[in-house]
Amino acid sequence: MRAYYMDEDPSDQRLPHDSGVAVPEEILDKLGVLRWYIPVDAEGKWESQVDVIADERSYRNRDIVFVTKEGMGDQFEANLKKFYHEHMHEDEEIRYIIEGGGYFDVRESPTDSWIRLHLGSGDMIVLPAGIYHRFGLDTNMRSRTMRLFKDEPKWIAHYRGEHTDTNPFRIDYLKNLQSNGVAVGA
Incomplete structure (x- = not known):
């Protein structure tokens, strides 16, 4: 996974839009963005590693979504x-990329700048409830992604x-940021 600040170019969302400024892991930590790299292997060992994280975070359900024209x-x-x-969501958003890739863009506080996270096969991410974000495919235009849920599989977006x-949930997220020493904008 690569993390960087996005440029201001509003063109094709599938392009990297890399400003050239990397985002340090400490900033992602303060924002509550969790991440792992679990290589996808033919033997399926990755599944047991995902299971461990799912159990630790009390995720009981999952599905696999094919974000492709065919899927x-x-x-x-x-x-x-x-x-x-x-x-934003009122639950954590947890995703594991099995194949392909895409971008999760998250808002930094208090700047409101977009941080782009480019995920590929083997990357796993947890976005905290209440964080503003969005998802888009990269130029390969395909992603096979495992979605994990605490309850029944659902995707409910609350648009900004x-x-x-x-x-x-947004207010709680901002309180958590402040307790992590992050300034929160008005």
Whole structure:
């Protein structure tokens, strides 16, 4: 996984948009972004390593989503737009990339800058509840991803706006940032 600040170029979201400024791991830690690298192997050893993390974090359900034109059919373009629209969740978002790759963009506090995380096969990430983020595919336009859930599999996005700024999960996230020594914007 690579982490860097995004440039300000609004063109094709599949491009790297690398500003050339790397994001230190300490910043990701303060933002609550957890990450692991678990190589995908033919023997399936990766599954037991994912299971350990899932058990530690109380994840009981999972599914595998194929973010491809073939996997999503007519809903492919609509889903990509939905995933890339800035949002937050009231649960952690935990993903393990089995094949392909993509970008998770997260908002830094208090600057509100976009930090781009480029994930590929073997990368696992946990985004905390309440963090503003979005997802997009890279130029390979495919990702086979395991999604893990504490309860039944669901994906409920709360798109950024006045309502989400006052969402209790967003407020708790900002309080956690402050306890980690991160300044929080107004």
